[in-house]
Amino acid sequence: MAGGSGTRLWPLSRRGEPKQLLRMIDGRSLLQLAFDRVRAVVAPGNILVCAGAAYADEVASQLPALRPENLLGEPVGRDSLNAVIWPAAVLVRRDPEAVVAVVTADQIIEPVETFADRLTTAFEVAEADDRALVTFGIVPTGPHTGYGYLHRGRAVEGLTDVARIVEFKEKPDAGLAARYVDSGEYWWNAGMFVWRAATLLGQVRVLLPESHERITELAAHPERLAEIYPGLLKTSVDFAVMEPVSRGRTDAHVIGVALAARWADVGSFADLHAELDKDDDGNVRQGAVVASGTTGCLLVNADPERSVLAVTGLHDMAVVRTATATLVCPLSDSQRVKALVGEVKERYGAELA
Amino acid sequence: MAGGSGTRLWPLSRRGEPKQLLRMIDGRSLLQLAFDRVRAVVAPGNILVCAGAAYADEVASQLPALRPENLLGEPVGRDSLNAVIWPAAVLVRRDPEAVVAVVTADQIIEPVETFADRLTTAFEVAEADDRALVTFGIVPTGPHTGYGYLHRGRAVEGLTDVARIVEFKEKPDAGLAARYVDSGEYWWNAGMFVWRAATLLGQVRVLLPESHERITELAAHPERLAEIYPGLLKTSVDFAVMEPVSRGRTDAHVIGVALAARWADVGSFADLHAELDKDDDGNVRQGAVVASGTTGCLLVNADPERSVLAVTGLHDMAVVRTATATLVCPLSDSQRVKALVGEVKERYGAELA
Numbered sequence: 001m002a003g004g005s006g007t008r009l010w011p012l013s014r015r016g017e018p019k020q021l022l023r024m025i026d027g028r029s030l031l032q033l034a035f036d037r038v039r040a041v042v043a044p045g046n047i048l049v050c051a052g053a054a055y056a057d058e059v060a061s062q063l064p065a066l067r068p069e070n071l072l073g074e075p076v077g078r079d080s081l082n083a084v085i086w087p088a089a090v091l092v093r094r095d096p097e098a099v100v101a102v103v104t105a106d107q108i109i110e111p112v113e114t115f116a117d118r119l120t121t122a123f124e125v126a127e128a129d130d131r132a133l134v135t136f137g138i139v140p141t142g143p144h145t146g147y148g149y150l151h152r153g154r155a156v157e158g159l160t161d162v163a164r165i166v167e168f169k170e171k172p173d174a175g176l177a178a179r180y181v182d183s184g185e186y187w188w189n190a191g192m193f194v195w196r197a198a199t200l201l202g203q204v205r206v207l208l209p210e211s212h213e214r215i216t217e218l219a220a221h222p223e224r225l226a227e228i229y230p231g232l233l234k235t236s237v238d239f240a241v242m243e244p245v246s247r248g249r250t251d252a253h254v255i256g257v258a259l260a261a262r263w264a265d266v267g268s269f270a271d272l273h274a275e276l277d278k279d280d281d282g283n284v285r286q287g288a289v290v291a292s293g294t295t296g297c298l299l300v301n302a303d304p305e306r307s308v309l310a311v312t313g314l315h316d317m318a319v320v321r322t323a324t325a326t327l328v329c330p331l332s333d334s335q336r337v338k339a340l341v342g343e344v345k346e347r348y349g350a351e352l353a
Numbered sequence: 354m355a356g357g358s359g360t361r362l363w364p365l366s367r368r369g370e371p372k373q374l375l376r377m378i379d380g381r382s383l384l385q386l387a388f389d390r391v392r393a394v395v396a397p398g399n400i401l402v403c404a405g406a407a408y409a410d411e412v413a414s415q416l417p418a419l420r421p422e423n424l425l426g427e428p429v430g431r432d433s434l435n436a437v438i439w440p441a442a443v444l445v446r447r448d449p450e451a452v453v454a455v456v457t458a459d460q461i462i463e464p465v466e467t468f469a470d471r472l473t474t475a476f477e478v479a480e481a482d483d484r485a486l487v488t489f490g491i492v493p494t495g496p497h498t499g500y501g502y503l504h505r506g507r508a509v510e511g512l513t514d515v516a517r518i519v520e521f522k523e524k525p526d527a528g529l530a531a532r533y534v535d536s537g538e539y540w541w542n543a544g545m546f547v548w549r550a551a552t553l554l555g556q557v558r559v560l561l562p563e564s565h566e567r568i569t570e571l572a573a574h575p576e577r578l579a580e581i582y583p584g585l586l587k588t589s590v591d592f593a594v595m596e597p598v599s600r601g602r603t604d605a606h607v608i609g610v611a612l613a614a615r616w617a618d619v620g621s622f623a624d625l626h627a628e629l630d631k632d633d634d635g636n637v638r639q640g641a642v643v644a645s646g647t648t649g650c651l652l653v654n655a656d657p658e659r660s661v662l663a664v665t666g667l668h669d670m671a672v673v674r675t676a677t678a679t680l681v682c683p684l685s686d687s688q689r690v691k692a693l694v695g696e697v698k699e700r701y702g703a704e705l706a
Binding site: 309 | 658659661662665701704
């Protein structure tokens with residue numbers, strides 16, 4: 001899954017250049033890092049990417065090992081339900097026994113070996129159990145309020161750190177998050193899954209019969225993409241499938257595979273600053289940048305024209321220059337960027353936002 | 354005098370666009386404001402501008418009332434001595450009795466009426482006394498350490514607030530500045546003068562005979578500008594002429610005319626912020642700018658291409674975007690911009706500085 005636009009990293013990410021396609025980690029994009037993570041377990045020819053159709057050329061250019069028929073371009077975003085059932089419907093036609101891992105493209109997960117090991121375990125669970133929807137639970141490192149939580153039940157015998165999931169919990173407040181973590185019974189919801197394509201589609205047929213019918217029609221008639229896709233129900237796979245299944249609404253069940261890895265969202269400039277290499281003053285510098293008396297800043301000059309970004313006396317700030325915008329904000333305020341982009345769009349038009 | 358490059362306002366001011374030519378005060382440049390101030394007393398046809406030859410086209414474009422023969426373009430900067438004796442040498446050939454006011458182009462002086470009134474007084478002094486070098490003394494509003502001071506002696510009879518100047522003082526430290534102001538005997542040195550052209554040149558012939566010879570040669574042979582000008586002694590008129598004369602080194606004397614006006618240097622972003630109209634949050638905004646949670650800032654988007662400057666959570670900062678640079682610095686640090694430009698030049702080349 002490589003959808004989304006990532007307005008909180010504006011102006012680095014824009015409508016034409018979403019977050020997961022920015023070559024921001026040592027010159028590589030989060031999509032490229034995600035592709036490499038999966039290649040540790042899955043042959044490149046078996047990897048599909050589902051992304052916005054507008055970004056298809058850039059995805060293909062970043063991933064030369066991706067087969068053209070494995071790039072699914074959404075004409076419009078229709079949330080995560082459709083980003084997982086469309087590939088499932090395509091794959092089940094190629095191989096009715098297909099087992100599919102759905103992984104996100106906008107996080108950093110390290111070490112890759114740990115991820116590969118747990119992905120292998122998840123595949124084993126899904127191959128052995130055709131009623132299992134497998135999800136990954138990140139072992140919490142603290143009472144984070146920005147993630148959903150998975151409440152786990154009894155362990156699955158014979159496997160290490162694999163358990164039934166009995167409830168999906170929304171993002172909690174600080175007190176509740178602390179109780180979750182203290183109890184030892186919760187993982188963070190990673191939004192990554194493994195299942196037999198046929199198992200997922202069977203659940204969707206029960207829970208959302210119309211979605212099942214339309215996506216099956218689309219897989220049989222890919223030429224009708226522009227007609228069918230915009231009419232699909234826009235909803236999340238967690239809300240529409242995983243939660244009802246975890247509550248016993250169908251004959252399937254949810255299995256959680258623990259993933260004890262560093263799992264970092266790169267959803268804001270503060271996150272990006274945390275991820276990238278810093279100089280002795282704690283500054284991340286990219287592009288033509290001059291700084292004096294400046295500490296703890298993210299300084300990015302991504303303007304393709306010849307230019308310079310010059311700062312003095314700044315602390316803990318993000319300063320980003322692109323061809324069409326300059327953004328300045330404290331790193332601690334970087335969640336406010338999204339609202340700022342809204343104002344840019346309103347006042348100066350969508351082409352600058 | 355319209356020379357100088359104003360690196361402390363970089364990147365608004367650059368080698369190709371020095372400070373005094375920026376249309377920054379309600380769309381008018383400091384040069385245009387200075388020209389208008391002088392027009393209150395002097396016919397436009399009698400106004401000369403001495404500026405860098407590289408800016409001659411821009412000066413002519415900004416001042417349509419300036420006669421082409423009254424624009425003196427310096428091929429290289431040779432400090433204030435030559436910027437005052439060259440026009441004097443030119444004018445004395447046109448009229449041996451010429452009385453000349455030398456005014457700067459990079460300050461704001463208000464009200465214009467007060468300036469015009471004192472300029473008229475200064476002309477009267479210089480016309481009546483062919484041994485007088487007249488200078489303007491700004492009545493201090495506080496113990497400023499950024500200006501030179503004029504120590505005044507006995508008053509000139511029959512004129513209001515006009516006195517002999519007995520000493521030129523360098524920029525003082527805070528304690529000395531406070532003593533100067535408390536004594537009531539000091540004015541700020543405005544660096545503006547009135548004199549008979551022949552009187553000034555007579556003093557230069559005594560104090561700096563070689564400079565006198567060369568500038569006289571240049572006035573007689575303007576076609577030799579490129580040959581003569583670069584070889585002129587580079588020094589200030591204060592150091593080379595006014596100080597020695599005030600100390601009695603020659604048969605002339607220095608007369609000070611008090612100017613009780615607001616006299617504002619616009620030498621830094623802090624100065625510019627102070628001069629310009631602010632919104633309810635104390636922000637100066639120019640060009641396409643979006644700001645939230647931001648107070649007391651100077652926000653200038655001078656990029657001629659379509660772009661936006663977006664800031665959030667900033668206080669008392671200068672943020673400036675141009676076609677080739679973005680600058681961010683606290684207004685209180687704006688004197689550090691000059692050093693920053695030096696580093697830009699060193700690392701990325703003169704065309705970005």
